[in-house]
């Protein structure tokens with residue numbers, strides 16, 4: 284396993300720090316397959332978190348969120364009877 288803390292001291296200030304996708308843990312940064320991190324607000328819990336994720340995870344998280352919201356609406360409309 285690579286020890287993340289061992290590297291970095293010799294890096295000469297990259298233009299953008301490399302981060303890890305909070306979902307799939309791939310690296311996001313210049314020179315990587317994913318170069319731009321996306322912010323996703325996970326409000327499925329009572330305590331919303333902001334995730335930094337890659338595009339693909341952002342897409343799938345957003346799809347899940349949209350579905351969840353749609354289902355929540357359906358459940359509310361179901362309360363009528």
Ligand SMILES: [Zn+2]
Pocket residue numbers: 304305306307308309336337338339340341
């Ligand atoms: Zn990801």
